Amino acid sequence: MCLFLSRMSKIGLISAISILFLSSINVYSADFDGDGLSDQDETTLYHTDPNNADTDGDGINDGTEVAFWRNNWRVDYDGDGLNGLLDHDSDNDGFSDGEEMNSGSNPGNANSVPAEPPLFSIHKLIVGFGFNEDYEGWMEVMGGGYSHERWLQVNWPDFNAAGGATRVASGDIDGDGKDEIIIGLGPEGEGRLEIFDYSSAGLVHKAWTGVNWEDYSKASGETRPAVGDIDGDGKDEIIIGLGPVASEPSLPGGIFEILDDNFTHLAWGEIGWSDYNEINGESWPSTGDIDGDGKDEIIIGLGPGGEAKFETLRLSSTNVVHMDWGEINWQDYADLYGETHPSSADVDFDGKDEIVVGLGKGGDGWIDILDDASRGYALLRSVQTGLVEYGEVSGETWPSVRFSRTLSDNDRGRDGLTDEEEAGLDLLATRLDTDGDGYSDSEEILAGADPLNASSRPGLVGPGISRATSRDSGASVVTLAWDPNAEADLAGYRVYYGFESGNYASNVDVGNNTSYTFSDLTPGKMYYFTATAYNSSNQESAHSEEISHLSNPSGKTILISPTGSTTNNIPTFTWYAVSGAARYYLAAKDSSRIKIIKLYTAEQSGCGSGDGICSATPEAVFVNGSAKWRVRPWNSTDEYGDWSDVMSFSVN
DSSP, X not given: OOSOXXXXXXXXXXXXXXSSSSSXXXXXXXXXXXXXXXXXXXXXXXXXXXXXXXXXXXXXXXHHHHHHHGGGTTOOTTSSSOOTTTOSSTTOSSSOHHHHHHHTOOXXXXXXXXXXXXXXXXXXXXXXXXXXXXXXXXXXXXXXXXOEEEEEEOSOHHHHHTTOOEEEEEEOSXXXXXXXXXXXXXXXXXXXXXXXXXXXXXXXXXXEEEOSOHHHHHXXXXXXXXXXOSSSSXXXXXXEEEOOXXXXXXXXXXXXXXXXXXXOEEEEEEOSOHHHHHHTOOEEXXXXXXXSXXXXXXXXXXXXXXXXXXXXXXXXXXXXXXXXXXXXXXXXXXXXXXXXXXXXXXXXXXXXXXXXXXXOTTSTTEEEEEOOGGGTTOEEEEEEOSOHHHHHHTOOXXXXXXXXXXXXXXXXXXXXXXXXHXXXXXXXXXXXXXXXXXXXXXXXXXXXXXTTOTTOOOOSOOOOOEXXXXXXSOTTOXXXXXXXXXXXXXXXXXXXXXXXXXXXXXXXXXXXXXXXXXXXXXXXXXXXXXXXXXXXXXXXXXXXXXXXXXXXXXXXXXXXXXXXXXXOSSOOEEEEOOTTEEEEEXXXXXXXXXXXXXXXXXXXXXXXXXXXXXXXXXXXXXXXXXXXEEEEEEETTSOBOOOOOOEEEEEO
16 A cells, blocks of 8 residues: 555635645546546646556556655656656665655655665654544554554543643653653643553553743643653653743743753743744744754744744753754645644664654644754655544644654563554453463464464474574575474474575475585575474474575675774774675664664675675764674665674773
8 A cells, every 4th residue: 555645735715726736636637547636737747647547667656756746746866857757766776766655765865765674664653633622632643654553532521622632742751761651731721741651551640740931821821742851861851832822922932941850940942033933932842863962952843934944952051052944845834834843753763863743734634754954854754644534624733753662561461472562463462362272372472373373372392493604605505403392202303495484485304403404505595494393293383483594695794893992982884795785784773772774885885896895984973882783785686685793892
């Protein structure tokens, strides 16, 4: 299914015009290929094929591409004479536009390529909504790939009945390693914020706090929270944005407050745009490490009249200092409303946070994900909330993005699996034994049995397969080994293999041997291996964990540096080239977070000849302390090699 949708917007009283397309698609209704563009527009405006929904064959239909490129659809990114609608690979980086759009990389930037793991696959997007009688206090949780997962509601009936607008933030404000959820309230909220613990059972009240400005709390009381470690103390602070006060233009005047992690006042900040502050002055704050220095910066979104802009600032002692301005590239929206509601997360694992911007009234429920400041806040992806009707009525969204794994470690079934892990496996979170066969879900998973099938039970234990290869043995040889089974009736082992993960076309019976060597493997092929044990009754165990092996390039990548101790907080990584490798994945982390998961071509690494030493210096600042890294090759036929062994080092 295509991950992108057209933004067919109804802003104010304008109901018949698509603000994304450069001409009205309502004038000409004929659409022979069903791609959302009229035949007339395809012929005279876009010069796409009205008989082919995907003119350039990149896997994305023409109408969706128009919506994605927006005002930039005419741009020829790689200078080959074709714009994005007609170019299969607009930036000529070897990945089709469809591959890049659906993985979250930028098809108009040759330096932005599909990453591993896929972008957006391990994040949750929590979306709060505006005042509306049909959406009283509700929030939407969007899981892997930003598809709908569940609904949550604020536990305050009187507030919900009054409209129930929710302003959502999340962060670890108590330093326990798990994120809390902080909800700000709309007008009549008396300046309050409510803090919750999150579990699969819902929201559990933790504390109340509020803005330290009595006049404002009485006049409006709307609170808009953001959470981040802006002072670098290891605990998250709360930034409180404020709403407009129609009866008193001097309030709030672009002012926002910062609370320390113990909820005490830390600092006041002010938007750096005096004309805006005099007219409106409301603020929508967020935080994120947008420059990769290990400390969060402040991101301030603006209200109506803000021209779709946002400001970035940093905390210096108790002073808030301006850094930069950015904006949403949607001119019609900017001209009519222009409200921005930012959030952030490192969605491409480059050590810098991207900015996730929800839109205000007229935004049709859309959320834009923008690259970090060093890449000019370029658009990576647009996401629309599952509430299509809400988008048509109001469309205001307040996003918060966090890693899925930080939201809950609750285990109601007491089976060793968290509720989130069980949800991902379609298991019942409240039951120890989902299929009722007498074995807990975790027992079955560890034994390789199916916890959803009562006839699949732990029995004969499959071997734990491993691989032993030699750099000198060449690409065509791989030796597999495993520990012996302890069952008295064990009769032997079978090794299965094939060219597709999970699909093993062949097997070899190796008897009671606990290792087996394959030689003369086909060069350039990725092999997948697994093993089973069988007993004297020919009952066969479940398959072992799968092992993959790329026969060319050979063996594991050999790392060189950094190792030991270094004083360089921006280290250069070097490794030996692998014959046949076209690209390399570099992965590294320090004691604070994942810093890098980045793809480099062999040419970018200085080893395009397939020999010598590769080198890369990512723009990521490593904090003092222990760190580790590894590299994985990738050949020209899009097959992965093995990850190298992990190399550790320390920054002092």
